[in-house]
Amino acid sequence: MSNKKSFYITTTLPYVNAEPHIGFAMELVHADIIARAKRLQGFEVFLNTGTDEHGQKIYKAALNSGKEPQEYVDELSDKFEILKLDLGLTNDLHFIRTTENSHQKAAQKFWELCEKAGDIYKKKYKTRYCVGCELEKTDSEIENNRCILHPNLELEIREEENYFFRFSKYGQKLLDLYNNNPEFVIPDYRLNEIKVLIKKGLEDFSISRLKEKMPWGISVPGDSEHVIYVWFDALVNYISTLGWPENIAQFEKWWPVVQFAGKDQVRQQAAMWQAMLISAGLTSSKQIVIHGFLNFGGEKMSKSLGNFITPQDVIGKFKLDGLRYFLSREFNQFEDTDVSWNKLKELYNANLANGLGNLVSRIMQLAETNLEETPELPKEAIPPEFFAFLDKYQINKATNYIWQKIGELDVLIQEEKPWESKNKEVIRELVLKLYSIARMLNPIMTGTSLEIESLIKTNKKPEYPLFPRINA
Ligand SMILES: [Zn+2]
Numbered sequence: 001m002s003n004k005k006s007f008y009i010t011t012t013l014p015y016v017n018a019e020p021h022i023g024f025a026m027e028l029v030h031a032d033i034i035a036r037a038k039r040l041q042g043f044e045v046f047l048n049t050g051t052d053e054h055g056q057k058i059y060k061a062a063l064n065s066g067k068e069p070q071e072y073v074d075e076l077s078d079k080f081e082i083l084k085l086d087l088g089l090t091n092d093l094h095f096i097r098t099t100e101n102s103h104q105k106a107a108q109k110f111w112e113l114c115e116k117a118g119d120i121y122k123k124k125y126k127t128r129y130c131v132g133c134e135l136e137k138t139d140s141e142i143e144n145n146r147c148i149l150h151p152n153l154e155l156e157i158r159e160e161e162n163y164f165f166r167f168s169k170y171g172q173k174l175l176d177l178y179n180n181n182p183e184f185v186i187p188d189y190r191l192n193e194i195k196v197l198i199k200k201g202l203e204d205f206s207i208s209r210l211k212e213k214m215p216w217g218i219s220v221p222g223d224s225e226h227v228i229y230v231w232f233d234a235l236v237n238y239i240s241t242l243g244w245p246e247n248i249a250q251f252e253k254w255w256p257v258v259q260f261a262g263k264d265q266v267r268q269q270a271a272m273w274q275a276m277l278i279s280a281g282l283t284s285s286k287q288i289v290i291h292g293f294l295n296f297g298g299e300k301m302s303k304s305l306g307n308f309i310t311p312q313d314v315i316g317k318f319k320l321d322g323l324r325y326f327l328s329r330e331f332n333q334f335e336d337t338d339v340s341w342n343k344l345k346e347l348y349n350a351n352l353a354n355g356l357g358n359l360v361s362r363i364m365q366l367a368e369t370n371l372e373e374t375p376e377l378p379k380e381a382i383p384p385e386f387f388a389f390l391d392k393y394q395i396n397k398a399t400n401y402i403w404q405k406i407g408e409l410d411v412l413i414q415e416e417k418p419w420e421s422k423n424k425e426v427i428r429e430l431v432l433k434l435y436s437i438a439r440m441l442n443p444i445m446t447g448t449s450l451e452i453e454s455l456i457k458t459n460k461k462p463e464y465p466l467f468p469r470i471n472a
Contacts (some may be wrong), residue, residue: 008254010048016076025311036443050096055230059216096241106240113280119166163208170275256286321445329399357467364461375428
């Protein structure tokens with residue numbers, strides 16, 4: 001195994017105060033696509049996801065529902081773990097929960113390292129706190145005395161003695177990190193966003209809570225009156241999932257990580273977490289890929305607006321590979337996308353029922369009728385251009401490339417009219433080109449890819465449409 005290349009990719013850990021929505025499904029499926037593509041390229045891959053389970057919001061939600069916090073997070077964590085099956089994720093995915101014993105110990109060890117570096121100190125302070133974000137808010141994040149992201153929640157004013165992390169010390173070190181790695185954050189305008197923030201000057205941030213006010217967290221080492229702040233604890237998952245600090249060999253095999261995260265996570269992932277790593281004496285992450293949000297019917301999805309879509313809703317109407325298709329091609333990876341059921345139906349009918357589905361039926365009908373056997377299939381059927389897109393995490397572009405090939409194949413059929421000529425050479429060429437399309441679909445729509453491959457290998461037309469038209 002030592003000659004194998006290794007690749008580690010993670011999503012953020014969603015906070016389990018609500019059920020998973022389609023935005024998180026996008027992050028997971030995108031990470032899964034990259035993991036599968038890397039495996040096809042001969043890499044050994046570690047794909048990480050899981051659940052973030054401490055903090056005030058969860059503590060309150062548990063109390064409100066009359067449950068013990070542990071019982072409450074167990075139930076919600078199950079709903080996230082089930083995504084593994086529902087989204088067709090690769091089955092050797094690692095799922096970490098921040099309430100696991102080994103993670104708790106890792107978070108405490110990480111704290112001790114930052115403390116040793118002189119980066120943790122105690123201070124009395126007054127703060128404006130958004131329970132929606134589980135974050136203290138600074139002036140630039142407040143509008144009309146409310147958090148910009150949660151205008152429907154009152155900010156809480158808090159005064160207490162907390163431990164602080166010396167974030168202010170890391171401005172230049174972070175700028176050096178970005179300058180030495182111009183693609184550290186993708187897309188580049190997200191990196192610029194964070195550079196602007198840093199140049200304004202960084203403020204130290206609080207990393208503990210008083211246990212008597214909020215007991216649902218990991219104890220601060222050496223101070224039983226405080227628990228570790230939920231963000232500080234959760235970020236450590238990216239290394240605790242590798243067995244750090246117990247299993248250093250495994251940690252070194254996989255680290256550093258490629259992180260997928262939403263656009264509300266730039267500051268935490270690209271700056272706070274990176275400063276924490278430097279403080280603990282660990283190497284920075286490898287890259288951070290930031291995605292946009294999905295809106296529905298022109299509005300941000302939310303339970304209260306009644307426009308909250310789960311991945312299971314989409315799968316119910318369009319099947320798993322319908323969902324994976326939308327997430328890969330039709331939802332803009334880096335910008336926000338507005339979705340509606342009508343638009344999804346149109347895209348499905350045009351590109352899956354008519355586009356891909358029709359193409360497979362036509363070519364395999366010709367093959368079954370005119371060829372005695374499957375033409376010899378090449379070992380390498382995926383063009384390097386396709387992998388080149390995915391090496392840059394450009395999932396939209398990689399999937400567009402496949403549909404470009406589907407379009408070219410449609411044109412070729414129109415020109416050659418093989419149903420009239422019955423030209424076997426032409427039909428063999430069509431089958432080989434379809435095979436290349438099936439192989440490229442493998443990381444993106446795995447079930448469909450395997451189904452097309454199986455039709456090609458048995459030289460049979462499909463007995464039913466791969467993507468039946470949806471009229472309702
Ligand atoms: Zn907020």
